[in-house]
Amino acid sequence: xSIVTQSHGGDAGAPNARxxxxxxxxxxxxxxxxxxADERADFGYLFPPSGDPNNYLSSDVLGQLDxxxxxxxxxxxxxxxxVTPDSTLPAVLTYWGQFLDHELxxxxxxxxxxxxxxxxxxxxxxxxxxAMLKNARTPRFDLDSVYGGRALGSGMTPQQARxxxxxxxxxxxxxxxxxMRVGTAQPDGPMPDGLDPHRDLPxxxxxxxxxxxxxxxxxxxxxxAKFEATLxxxxxxxxxxxxxxxxxxxxxxxxxxFHNRVIDFLEANDTGWIADFDAAKRLTTLHYQxxxxxxxxxxxCDPAVVQRVIDNRAEHFFAFRRAYAERNGARGLGNALPLxxxxxxxxxxxxxxxxxxxxxxxxxxPGNILNQASFELLFRFTGGxxxxxxxxLPDNWIIDWSRFVTADGNHADGLAARAAxxxxxxxxxxLETMVNEGNEEGLSDQIRAMLKSLPKRNLRRGFNLxxxxxxxxxxxxxSIGAVxxxxxxxxxxxxxxxxxxxxxxxxxxxxxxxxTPLWFYVLAEAEAAGGNRxxxxxxxxxxxxxxxxxxxxxxxxxxxxxxxxxxxLRLPGDAPIDTIERWMRFxxxxx
Numbered sequence: 001x002s003i004v005t006q007s008h009g010g011d012a013g014a015p016n017a018r019x020x021x022x023x024x025x026x027x028x029x030x031x032x033x034x035x036x037a038d039e040r041a042d043f044g045y046l047f048p049p050s051g052d053p054n055n056y057l058s059s060d061v062l063g064q065l066d067x068x069x070x071x072x073x074x075x076x077x078x079x080x081x082x083v084t085p086d087s088t089l090p091a092v093l094t095y096w097g098q099f100l101d102h103e104l105x106x107x108x109x110x111x112x113x114x115x116x117x118x119x120x121x122x123x124x125x126x127x128x129x130x131a132m133l134k135n136a137r138t139p140r141f142d143l144d145s146v147y148g149g150r151a152l153g154s155g156m157t158p159q160q161a162r163x164x165x166x167x168x169x170x171x172x173x174x175x176x177x178x179x180m181r182v183g184t185a186q187p188d189g190p191m192p193d194g195l196d197p198h199r200d201l202p203x204x205x206x207x208x209x210x211x212x213x214x215x216x217x218x219x220x221x222x223x224x225a226k227f228e229a230t231l232x233x234x235x236x237x238x239x240x241x242x243x244x245x246x247x248x249x250x251x252x253x254x255x256x257x258f259h260n261r262v263i264d265f266l267e268a269n270d271t272g273w274i275a276d277f278d279a280a281k282r283l284t285t286l287h288y289q290x291x292x293x294x295x296x297x298x299x300x301c302d303p304a305v306v307q308r309v310i311d312n313r314a315e316h317f318f319a320f321r322r323a324y325a326e327r328n329g330a331r332g333l334g335n336a337l338p339l340x341x342x343x344x345x346x347x348x349x350x351x352x353x354x355x356x357x358x359x360x361x362x363x364x365x366p367g368n369i370l371n372q373a374s375f376e377l378l379f380r381f382t383g384g385x386x387x388x389x390x391x392x393l394p395d396n397w398i399i400d401w402s403r404f405v406t407a408d409g410n411h412a413d414g415l416a417a418r419a420a421x422x423x424x425x426x427x428x429x430x431l432e433t434m435v436n437e438g439n440e441e442g443l444s445d446q447i448r449a450m451l452k453s454l455p456k457r458n459l460r461r462g463f464n465l466x467x468x469x470x471x472x473x474x475x476x477x478x479s480i481g482a483v484x485x486x487x488x489x490x491x492x493x494x495x496x497x498x499x500x501x502x503x504x505x506x507x508x509x510x511x512x513x514x515x516t517p518l519w520f521y522v523l524a525e526a527e528a529a530g531g532n533r534x535x536x537x538x539x540x541x542x543x544x545x546x547x548x549x550x551x552x553x554x555x556x557x558x559x560x561x562x563x564x565x566x567x568x569l570r571l572p573g574d575a576p577i578d579t580i581e582r583w584m585r586f587x588x589x590x591x
Contacts, residue, residue: 039153041135042336044324046541047468047476049126055472057463057517059121061510065463068512068520069455071501072425073432083355084426086411086419087532089299092404092580094352094420095247096296101349102145102241102248104549105342106136117460118447126466129339130324131331133465137239139335140553141289141546145239146180146255147171147281163214170211170236171202178263178277180256181206181236188394190368192360193591199257200393201242201249203383205232233391234383246378247357250399250589257587259284262569271568283569287577289550289557290564295580297546300348300423301539305483309543310558316482317548335552338545340473344462344518345541348534350454351523352420353428360400365415369396372416375430401590405581422531423538425495425523427455458519470521471514474537482544485536491516494528 047055057065074083114124114132124132138144151165173179183200191197204212212231219227227234235243242252259280266275273279297306309317324336358364359373381397408418421428431454438451450456468476474487488494492505492513505513516524525535534542550558564576569586571577577586584590 039138039335040333041137041139042130042324042328042332042334043133043135043339043342044130044320044328044336045126045468046320046338046340047473048323049327049466050468050472054515055468056466057469057515058510061463061512062120062460064508064510064512065459065517066450066456068501068504068517069453069459070432071504072427072455072520073429074426084351084428085422085424085531086409086417087352087422088407088409089352089420089532090405090407091247091352091354091357091418091420092251092401093296093299094349094354095245095251096580097300097346097349097352098248099145099242099251100141100292100296100546101346102137102239103141103143104135104137104139104545105337106239106241115461115465117457117464118450119464122464122466124466127327129465130328133339134333135335135337139337139549141285141292141550141556142553143255143281143285143288145237145242146252146259146284148238160218163217166211166214167218167236170204170207171238172277173260176263178275178280179260182253182256182260183392185395185398186390186392188396190362191395192362192398192400195588195591197395197398199250199253199395199398199589201235201237201253201383202256203232203392204234204236205391207236211236230383240383243383244379246381246393246397247399247404249382250401254401254584254587254589255284255288257589258287258583261587265569269568273568283567286557286562287564287567287569287583290562290578291580291583292546292550293558294578297543299533301534301543302536305536305539306543306547309540309547314544314548314551316477316480317544318552319480321548337549338541339465340467340518341541341545343465344458344467345522345534345538346545347458347519348423348522348526348538348542350431350458351423351425351427353431354416354421355428355430356416358403358416358418360396360398360403362396364400364403365413375428399589401581401584405579405584405590422527423523423534424527424531425498425501425520431455459517462517462519467518470516470518470525470537473518474521477537477540483536483540488516488521488525488528490514491521491524495524496527496531 114129116123138149148168148171151168152161156164171181173181181202182198183202183206185197185200187197204215216224216228216231234240235249237243237252243249262280262283263275266273266279293306320338321336325332353375356372356374357378362368363370363373365371381393403418411417432452434452434454438448443451470491471487474483477483478486490506490513492502495502522534522538525537526533529535533539547558550556553559564578567576569577571582571586575582577583581590
């Protein structure tokens with residue numbers, strides 16, 4: 001949650017010392033829209049930077065990347081339930097994954113000196129990119145997006161520290177000091193279930209003018225007018241990206257509710273735990289971290305790969321960090337995460353997004369209002385959207401998690417299945433024309449269309465950040481014993497009934513079938529395996545990053561061997577909280 005100030009020192013590879021000094025000085029200053037200080041951290045390459053051009057995309061590839069991106073999107077107007085194929089994965093995994101991404105990384109999806117997706121070719125060397133592209137989040141699963149991070153930082157002025165402490169205090173319940181503040185949905189009816197209406201994110205309209213004024217002083221001057229005009233309806237949470245679509249916003253809310261339910265449970269039961277803020281935060285974090293491995297990773301990734309990384313204690317992840325430190329020395333900030341993870345492999349979730357969702361009884365079956373919720377509407381009903389003139393979420397838009405935490409691929413009625421889309425080389429059409437991107441004045445039609453296209457952004461970003469090809473990284477990881485499978489010699493040959501894409505890849509002058517963009521390679525690998533989880537390469541990159549991050553934290557659930565059966569928390573019937581469905585039930589956001 002800190003400003004990312006990036007520069008580079010030309011073509012020589014060594015970063016400009018003055019620019020790096022500037023980066024360090026600002027390492028803990030809150031960024032626009034964020035609340036608290038967050039330590040800066042590094043990004044680096046899993047694949048050791050190489051001078052061999054065969055390990056990278058060719059310099060004239062940009063036009064072909066755009067063409068490939070267009071081939072990933074189904075034909076316009078094909079909006080039916082089979083526009084892209086369904087997986088056997090529950091839809092919650094798409095947005096759970098987004099929440100986890102926001103926990104670990106920030107700013108790699110935005111343009112900077114070293115990452116400009118409008119540029120025709122990479123403008124910086126590998127050394128410059130490692131030196132200047134910095135993570136703006138703590139690379140730990142510490143729930144700083146929920147609890148607000150630190151109120152102090154080495155780059156903060158005394159006034160910024162006071163303002164940050166004021167805003168963080170606004171995230172806590174105003175009278176029940178051990179609890180987190182939540183919002184109450186606006187009566188609009190009908191409610192989708194029989195639970196309470198306190199299921200909106202907390203918003204700045206709920207807090208005192210003192211908290212709002214403190215936040216606005218933290219916002220950069222050029223963004224202040226935008227935030228001031230809409231502040232009362234904006235979410236008062238540690239990372240405002242968690243209010244960018246309604247499903248991830250409701251997922252975030254479950255953490256606030258879970259924390260508060262822990263307090264109630266400890267007060268009502270003789271567990272030996274004191275019912276205070278620290279106990280609730282600790283138990284919430286431990287259950288969350290356990291579910292990351294057992295509920296999330298072992299669903300998205302090959303469970304055998306996950307277990308292998310656990311068994312070897314993520315040895316190759318820590319070897320990557322050591323190699324990064326040796327390359328960068330004192331100019332690094334530490335806690336590096338792989339660029340191949342953040343810029344490529346972990347963007348697999350973009351293919352799981354649906355056009356429409358069976359969201360609740362009002363905006364889904366049986367269709368009290370609409371028979372399904374469009375992806376665009378899920379962006380409208382947030383603080384960053386317009387909530388159709390409301391300052392709070394209407395209560396008829398509270399999510400029905402029963403439609404998301406288990407998969408049901410039945411759409412015989414022609415409506416949305418209760419499942420995520422497959423992990424494959426298909427992209428849902430709404431991601432080709434993203435409503436909240438490319439809306440700045442003065443853009444050419446070509447640039448505007450490119451900025452609105454998520455597949456073009458992803459492919460261009462990987463190119464401009466000099467990622468290795470999928471084949472080069474796969475071969476390297478096999479050579480060091482991290483993965484066991486052979487690299488895919490011809491990606492076009494393994495695609496599932498995609499003759500147009502296969503012909504394009506194999507006929508491209510850039511030889512994209514054998515020098516494949518890493519993001520597309522990971523998707524194709526998953527598609528060839530059925531699309532219900534990542535293949536070995538993608539599984540290893542994601543699992544080793546997550547498990548390495550957890551093992552690097554000596555207090556994490558994985559480090560201390562925490563199991564839900566050890567927790568004092570229980571559902572009725574003495575059931576442990578060991579699935580995402582039980583998490584939602586304990587938090588009283590699911591009947």
